[in-house]
Amino acid sequence: MMVHRVTRLLLSSVALAVPAALSAQAFGLNEIGSCAVSRGYATTAAPCRDASTIYWNSAAATQLSGWNITAGGAWIAVKGSFTQDTTLRVWNADVPTSFIPHVFVNYHSPTSKLAWGVGVYVPYGLTSQWTDSFPGRFSAKKASLATIYVQPNVAWQITPKWSIGGGPIIGHSTVELIQGVDLSSQATSAGGPTFGQLGVAAGTEFARARLKGSAMGYGAQIAINGQPTPQWSVGARFLTPVDFKYDNADATFSQIFTGLIVGGTVQAPFTAGTPIDSLVAPQFRTGGSLVAQKASTKITHPAQIQGGLAYSGYKNWLLEADYAWIGWKRFDVLPVAFQGPASGSNRNLLESYNNSSAIRLGAEYTIPTDGWKLRAGFAGVASAAPPETVTPLLPEQDRTYWTFGAGIPIMHRWTLDGAYSHVATPGARGRIVERTSSTQTADQLNSGVYHLSANVFSFTLKASF
Numbered sequence: 353m354m355v356h357r358v359t360r361l362l363l364s365s366v367a368l369a370v371p372a373a374l375s376a377q378a379f380g381l382n383e384i385g386s387c388a389v390s391r392g393y394a395t396t397a398a399p400c401r402d403a404s405t406i407y408w409n410s411a412a413a414t415q416l417s418g419w420n421i422t423a424g425g426a427w428i429a430v431k432g433s434f435t436q437d438t439t440l441r442v443w444n445a446d447v448p449t450s451f452i453p454h455v456f457v458n459y460h461s462p463t464s465k466l467a468w469g470v471g472v473y474v475p476y477g478l479t480s481q482w483t484d485s486f487p488g489r490f491s492a493k494k495a496s497l498a499t500i501y502v503q504p505n506v507a508w509q510i511t512p513k514w515s516i517g518g519g520p521i522i523g524h525s526t527v528e529l530i531q532g533v534d535l536s537s538q539a540t541s542a543g544g545p546t547f548g549q550l551g552v553a554a555g556t557e558f559a560r561a562r563l564k565g566s567a568m569g570y571g572a573q574i575a576i577n578g579q580p581t582p583q584w585s586v587g588a589r590f591l592t593p594v595d596f597k598y599d600n601a602d603a604t605f606s607q608i609f610t611g612l613i614v615g616g617t618v619q620a621p622f623t624a625g626t627p628i629d630s631l632v633a634p635q636f637r638t639g640g641s642l643v644a645q646k647a648s649t650k651i652t653h654p655a656q657i658q659g660g661l662a663y664s665g666y667k668n669w670l671l672e673a674d675y676a677w678i679g680w681k682r683f684d685v686l687p688v689a690f691q692g693p694a695s696g697s698n699r700n701l702l703e704s705y706n707n708s709s710a711i712r713l714g715a716e717y718t719i720p721t722d723g724w725k726l727r728a729g730f731a732g733v734a735s736a737a738p739p740e741t742v743t744p745l746l747p748e749q750d751r752t753y754w755t756f757g758a759g760i761p762i763m764h765r766w767t768l769d770g771a772y773s774h775v776a777t778p779g780a781r782g783r784i785v786e787r788t789s790s791t792q793t794a795d796q797l798n799s800g801v802y803h804l805s806a807n808v809f810s811f812t813l814k815a816s817f
Contacts, residue, residue, distance in 0.1 A: 380475065380476055381476060381478070383426035383452050383773075384408070384454050384473045384474075385402065385404030385407070385424070385454060385456075385769070386769035386771040386812035387402065387725075387727065387757070387769045388400055389426065389810045390714075390727035390729060390758070390769070390772075391672070391714030391715070392713050392714040392728070392729020392730050392753060393674070393714070393755075394712040394714030394729055395674070395714065396408060396588065396589060396659060396660030396674045397586050397659075397662035398585045398587070398662035398664070398670055399577075402422045402767075402769075403416065403420040403457055403458040404422050404454065405458070406456050406471040406503060407456070407471055409517070409575045409588075410505045410507055410573060410575045411515040411516050411517035411575040411577035413507035413515075414460055414509040414515045414517075415515075416458050416460050416816070417460060417462050417816070418459070418460070418816060419459050419815075419817040420456075420457070420459075420815070421457050421814065421817075422457075423455045423814070424769070424812030424813055425451050425810070425812075426451070426452045427808070428451075428478065428808050429447075429806060430445070430450075430804065430806045431447070431805050432444070432445030432447060432480075432805075433445060434486070434744070434800050434803075435801045435803075436799060437800050443482065443483065443485065443487070443488075444483070445481060446482055447478075447479055450479060453472075453473075454471070456473075457470055457471075458505075465508055465509040466506070466507070468505065469505050470502065470503065470505065471501075471502075471503045472500065472503075473500070473501055474499065474500055476499040476525070478496075479494065479496040480494070480745060480746055481493065481494040482494070487555055487784055488743075489531060489532040490531060490532045490533065490534045490784075491745065491784055491786065492529060492745045493530045493531050493532055493560075494528065495745045496527070496528045496529075497526070497527045499526075499596075499653070500523065500524050501523050502523075503520070503521050504519045505517055505519040506518065513578055513579045514576070514577070514579075515576070515577050515578070516576050516577075517575045518574035518575065519573065520571070520572050521570065521573060521591070522568070522569075522570060523570065523571070523596065524566065524568055525567050525568075525651075526564070526565070526566045527565055527601075528562070528563065529745075530561070531560070531561055533557065533558060533559035533605075533642075534554065534555060534557065535552050535557070535559075535610065535632070536552045536554045550618060552628070558609075558628075558629075558632055559608055559642055561603065561604070561605050562603070563602065563603045563647065564601065565601025565602065565647075566598070566601075567596040567597050569594040569597075570595075571594035572591075573592070575589035583665035584663055584665075585661075585662040586661055587659070587660050588657070588659040588660070589656075589658050590655070590657050593653060593654060593655045593679070595651075595653075596650070596651050596652070596653065597648065597649075598647075598648055598649050598651065599648045602646065604644045605636060605643070606636075607633065607636050607642075610629055611629070612627070613626065613627055614631075645691055648691075652682070654682070654683065655679040656676065656677070657676070658675070659674065659675055660673065660674035660712075661673055668717055668719075668720055669716070669717055669718075670718075671714070672713070672714045672715075673712070673714075674713075675709065675711060676710040676712065677707065678708045678709065678710075680706060680736040681706060683705040704740075705736050705741070706735075707736075708733070708735065709733075711731065711732045712730075713730045714755075724759065725759035726758050727755075727759070728756040729756070730753065730754060730755070731755075732750075735748050735749050735751075736748060740787060740792065740793060740797055742783065742802060743783055744782075744784060747782050747803075749779065749780035749802065749804065750777065751775055751777040751804070753773050753775055756771070757810075766813070766814070766815050769811065769812040769813075769814070770809075770810070771810040771811075772807070772810075773807075773810070774805075774806075775806035775807075775808065776805055777803065779801050779802065780802055781798040781801055782798055782800065783799060784799060
């Protein structure tokens with residue numbers, strides 16, 4: 353019995369899962385600082401006055417005085433579903449609530465033009481997960497990615513109204529994929545019929561595969577911030593691409609018993625009454641195709657450019673509009689290399705992503721009597737994936753964010769920020785099967801509609817000394 357195609361599909365799907373999870377408009381995470389969340393992520397021109405500005409606009413770190421420590425996190429609850437065209441049956445996703453932390457420290461002496469600090473945050477992550485009955489589990493039952501950035505920063509006040517900032521980025525990324533393996537598509541022997549041709553129904557899961565890997569990546573960021581007039585502020589930041597090489601990722605396989613029996617004799621060992629589970633069992637032992645092995649691929653976190661304009665001419669109000677661009681166009685073909693039984697199946701996977709963008713609007717009102725800050729925002733985000741790449745790994749689609757929150761002073765040096773964000777999507781048609789050729793179109797592949805929504809709760813505690 354030959355099942356080499358199993359490992360090829362598994363590791364190919366893993367490679368597909370990673371970039372999908374990395375997309376800054378897909379599994380990208382902007383929940384970095386509760387103040388920014390509540391302002392619809394519009395914080396490039398007039399960043400929140402805390403150390404999270406190291407991420408949003410590192411140049412504005414010179415606007416802080418003394419020590420500023422910011423720490424918190426966001427709880428993200430995602431809901432998803434897939435509605436099949438032919439049956440109208442709905443499968444709900446099984447995504448766990450994720451906690452995304454952030455910590456920033458900044459120091460700026462009032463007598464110095466120099467500010468320095470460091471941030472630790474998660475810019476990419478979350479999990480796509482489906483139930484055991486979902487027909488797309490053979491593409492992905494679970495796809496999980498978490499990338500942590502450590503970002504040292506130095507900011508310099510060029511003039512009283514203009515500053516620049518920048519520094520290196522050190523990233524660590526982990527990825528995990530779990531998927532089912534369909535027996536019907538496996539060949540019974542070299543050049544022989546498939547199990548499906550012998551009567552095994554499509555969607556018969558006989559194995560579950562898991563891949564886990566990690567990688568380090570390095571990049572940099574630079575930003576500028578200024579106040580041309582007392583009422584207007586401008587800002588921009590650029591984040592370089594960051595390459596991650598997932599070398600020596602671990603692929604493992606476990607057998608799932610089907611309980612099927614060969615109904616009629618074809619040829620040995622396919623004789624009537626033989627359990628199919630016993631026929632495939634040797635593939636999970638030494639010498640078989642479904643043994644532990646290694647895989648590697650290279651993924652690039654995309655370049656990001658963000659610019660903003662803020663106005664504070666209305667008493668106690670701050671209004672801002674930002675534009676963000678994510679350079680996903682370069683993600684066109686993905687090379688995948690295997691070791692072990694699948695070493696002969698190295699290939700280039702077709703992605704054909706598009707550059708994506710976002711519009712972000714935010715407002716903040718300061719209550720003069722007690723210093724409370726009330727915030728609200730909106731963001732509209734364009735999908736990076738083309739219609740033929742909307743999959744269970746990530747049902748990428750256009751979406752909107754509606755946000756609000758508040759900043760509450762606690763004594764003299766402490767502030768608690770809280771925020772809520774609701775993420776809505778219009779739905780997108782997608783597929784649950786592999787794309788094997790560039791000639792295959794979305795109309796040929798897509799078989800249903802994916803829907804996604806999310807609720808985000810974020811809290812940040814910050815102190816200044």
